[in-house]
Amino acid sequence: MQQGSFYASPNVDRRELLAWAEPVIADRVSDSYRRMARDTDLDGLAVQHRRLWRNMLLDQRAMLPLSRQELRRMGETAGLPAGALDAVDQDIMEELLDIVLSRCQASRAVAKTFSRILLDAASAIGAARAAA
Numbered sequence: 337m338q339q340g341s342f343y344a345s346p347n348v349d350r351r352e353l354l355a356w357a358e359p360v361i362a363d364r365v366s367d368s369y370r371r372m373a374r375d376t377d378l379d380g381l382a383v384q385h386r387r388l389w390r391n392m393l394l395d396q397r398a399m400l401p402l403s404r405q406e407l408r409r410m411g412e413t414a415g416l417p418a419g420a421l422d423a424v425d426q427d428i429m430e431e432l433l434d435i436v437l438s439r440c441q442a443s444r445a446v447a448k449t450f451s452r453i454l455l456d457a458a459s460a461i462g463a464a465r466a467a468a
Contacts, residue, residue, distance in 0.1 A: 349450070349453065350394050350395060350453055351394070353393060353450050353453050354390065354393045354394060356435075357393060357435075358386070358390065360428075360431055360432060360435065361386055361389045361432075364424070364431050365382045365386055365428070368423070368424040369381060369382055369385075369424070372416060372417075372420055373414060373416065376415070378414055380410060381407070381410045381411060381414055384403070384406055385407055385421070385424060387403060388400070388404060388407055389457075391403055392456075392457040393453065393457055395456065395460075397460060400460055400463065400464040401463075401464055403464070404464035404465060408421060422465075425461055429454065429457070429458060429461075433451070436450045436451055436454065437451075
C-alpha cells in the first residue's frame with residue numbers, strides 16, 4: 337500500500353486501472369486539444385498532459401507540481417485560454433468515471449477501488465493546481 341494518500345490502494349490496482357485508462361486519456365487529450373487549437377501543433381502539450389495523468393493514477397505525487405507547472409507553461413506558450421487545462425482534466429475524469437461505472441457493474445469491489453483511485457486523482461489535480 338502506498339503512503340500519503342487517503343484512498344491509497346495497492347500498486348496492482350493502480351496499474352490495472354492505468355492499463356485500460358491510458359488509451360482513453362490519450363484520446364480525450366488529443367480530441368480536446370484538437371478542438372481548442374486546430375491550426376496549432378499541440379503534440380508536446382498532449383504528451384505532457386498524459387504524463388501528468390499517469391503520475392496521478394500511479395500516485396506519484398512528488399512529480400505532480402512540476403508536471404502541472406510545465407503543462408501550464410506549455411499551454412500559455414501555445415496560447416490556450418485560461419481554464420483550458422482544467423476543462424481537459426474534467427473531460428478525462430468524466431470519461432473515466434463513466435467507464436468505471438459501466439464496466440465494473442458486475443464487481444462492486446472493483447468499481448469501488450477504481451472510483452477511489454479516481455477520487456484520489458481528483459484531489460491530486462487540485463493539489464497540483466495549487467502548487468503550480
